[in-house]
Amino acid sequence: MSSKNELLKIENLAVSFGDKNIVSGVSFSLDKGQTLAIVGESGAGKSLVALSILQLLPYPHAHHPAGEIYIDGLQLVGKEAAVLETIRGNKVGMIFQEPMTSLNPLHTVQKQIAETLLIHKGLTGKASHARIIELLDLVGIEAPETRLASYPHELSGGQRQRVMIAMALANEPELLIADEPTTALDVTIQRQILDLLKSLQKRLNMAVLIITHDLHVVKHIADSVLVMHDGKSIEYSSKNALFSNPKHEYTKLLLNAEPAGEMTELTAPQLILSAANINVSYPLKKNFWGKTTRSLQAVKNVSLQIHQSETVAIVGESGSGKSTLAQAILQLNKSTGDVVYLGEKINAIKHNELQKLRKKLQIVFQDPFASLSPRMSVRDIIAEGLQVHQPKKPLSSQEIDAQVEQVLQRVGLEKDSGLRYPHEFSGGQRQRISIARALILKPQLIVLDEPTSALDRSIQKQILALLISLQKELGLSYLFISHDLSVVRTISHRVLVMYNGEIVEQGTTKKIFAQPRHEYTKILLLSSVL
Template sequence: MSDLRTIAPGQRQDHAAHSDAPIISASNIAVKFKVEGGIVDAVKDVSFQLYRGETIAIVGESGSGKSVTARTIMGLLTKRAVVSGTAKIDYDGKNVLKFSDRERRKLRGDRMSMIFQEPMSSLNPIYTIGSQIVEAIRVHRRVSRREAQKRALELLVQVQIPDPESRLNQYPHQLSGGQRQRVMIAMALANNPDVLIADEPTTALDVTVQAQILNLIRDLQKRLGMAVILITHDLTVVRQFSDYVYVMQNGEVREHNTTAALFENPRHPYTRHLLGSEPTGQANPMPANCEAILEGKAVRVSYMLKRGGFFKPQLHELVAVDSLNLKLHRHETLGIVGESGSGKTTFGQALVRLINTDSGEIYFDRQPIHRKTRQEMRPLRSRMQIVFQDPFASLNPRMSVGQIIEEGLIINRIGQNRAERLERVQEALTCAGMPHNILSRFPHEFSGGQRQRIAIARAIVLEPEFILLDEPTSALDLSVQAQIIDLLRKLQDDGGLSYLFISHDLKVVRALCHRVMVMQHGKIVEEGPVDEVLSQPKTAYTERLVKAAFEVAA
């Protein structure tokens, strides 16, 4: 192994090429967390430099300390966190770790801004989108409400939200995951910050919008001289959009270099492992003559949206799912792909009766379920499970990991006693790639990727026949994505599981699915075997999705 001092020194490999001082110079960042049963060293002796107008990327597996490093810069760590006394973060020559709480608040959202990984944990569910963006502007700018509203609308247009006027009056739950992430980006850019920290900013976005958003950030960067810290697990994005890369593992920087040099000649074994972790392979062949486990016939879901002012609102119908048919067989993985807002998640949730349909028929294991009440659906819930897109929103923050996973076993009366249930919980965690000694810890103590694995463990502990997977790998780094794909394949082979796999990541869809359906504006525009649809798309829309997914680094 190369000497760490040469591949991960305290100063950048290209520091001699810069005549100006860095806008952020961080040295010896170390962060510990006090947890039940001891201390966790989340970040150990991390140093980096960021110059005006450039993008540095911090990459690594989930739990490597990327987000903790970013939150240390912003002053957003929990009370359990302890930052070492030797740590120093200079912003424009001043150590922000010495700032008072008031000074840090003044800096946050104005000169330094952050886009978070999970929009639902950052957007207030009881306020409209418009009022939240207006607040972000008026906290730091002396402008009238009317001016702030005008700026809010401009920002939504900038981040390409469809029908931006209507969105201003909507609440976070009325938007898709990708649309909520775009609102977060709009809020972060509201005051034209000097430094933008983007923590997995395109995790919830489909591939076409991902490129648009990253290009938007890059354009603003050029226009405003803004510096960007990009935290991501998507190496294709890193290669195209960053100037310099820091690779982290277990809280330490393993290697750093200019993007071109690092991709051309990775020197640390871990960096080489990351670069070789693209999703590969394909779904195992299905057994012959498998019967249908889930069927939807002419399923329709619509919403009434408000337009206009408070006193004269105009209502219009949005058809999210437009009379769609679907048949999923046992042992099969069926992918549903499309841009955010295309109706993928709504269709999936309607099929498992989480939301009501306007019309249509739904059958689970040949049994009609479209007229069943919530109470009548309960006996079927252990047979059909769901892994949601945003694990932070779906995991109860007041419950420990052990309680979260055991809850389904208790409700469905599975397991003779607590010891047997505990054994099942530990087995599910191991299957999902998590250690089983985390039962007393809480969701906020984990990274986004780790939380998603906990959500998968909660689903598989009940040994269901069918799982709805709504963007289950979007929060995971590449190497863990590969583990989860292998895990899902193994569970399918061992237990005959069926998956409805909703995703915007076509690389994962190609590796996991047997068939794929492409959705746009609530309709299915194309469907067929996954290889056929992705290699020979018949519609311009599918062709655009495929090009954005597989040629983003071109």
């Protein structure tokens, strides 16, 4: 695939940490103005290849037993810092995966971009200020002058990603490396960021190397694709050839991992929970006496129903009120309105009585690594709920062990997994542990708050299949929160669309996807088809 316009060339690259070889035999090239996507699941070695280009790995513990990396004919592996500094930021810019951890929380947007301009261009004062405004405008930040004094936490996810892109473009690089630039973003923001990258590429004749596990992104933006698995390059071709005629079995597996299918409608189901006129407000400002003078209404007069063996999905962008609503239903935040579970108004009962109901109303969180204690074994994590909700006759240690082993096997894990700790498992396995922790209490309703958003597509498909099979086997009901409409379509019976704290549309999944009525629903659906 090489040509006279070749900007980046990697030949037989290997990456090792100490004696352990992680990446081997990776070769590809990228022409000026073209886009190459490196795809594969977490742990495939994608980011290690990208960091190797700028020699940003923790050398000398990390090293390259073999391989060469060329930028415009200049070989970079092992080059001294002075040479690399002329490449980093100038010739090659990089957007990292999580802008919140890549941006300095103590510095304003202006200071962070200004630092880049000072180091690489020597710009200060009015010239620097003008260039910062120009860059923020270029990446689509509205009223950029008003954002100069903002700190990262004061920006939305999409705005933070745009600031990262502005910093990467500050020195007009010929190659932009984008490491999972849309993973943590809502579908509408994802589309905006990808469209922005495409327009900037065309305007600046820039090459783009994008790292992703999302084949929607690949289809939308790439010219050619490199598929990686277990540190090796297993397929390298044009985008059209890859999608129309994949050669390798793993590539076919990735392409087939897209969530598919729809749930059939339930007939005469039993109502188990209803919520009426739920409102949640957060104080923004209080006066001297502590009285709230300004507040944010996060959820506004929302009502819903959930039936036995039914999955009700709540969709919408970050900040729309999805998780806040779910927490209100579980009585985990301060709210008004009525929540009725099996005929009992749970918002009116005493704390002790509510505590008894908790075992029937469980929750699985978005990030299993953050929600599982690293200091507890998997056995203790899962057994904790049993110990909190002990029956009148406490269970023996042997009885608890038996139940833990049973629920581990039910979610597809080995029964001896209980002896290990969360960090010893993959992301998909940790999410299975989180589901097991909820299941062991034999709940009727489980709130699933973005349970697959942090997972690779193939793992997502496995978790969705598990949830569907458990629902059929145990008659579970789910309140499923997500911004991924392909996932929602696969698992839900009904869909509620939230926007600015309100339900703007609801209906059966089939009807919402086939005949959306509200403009916001139409935008969501269009954005999900990149």
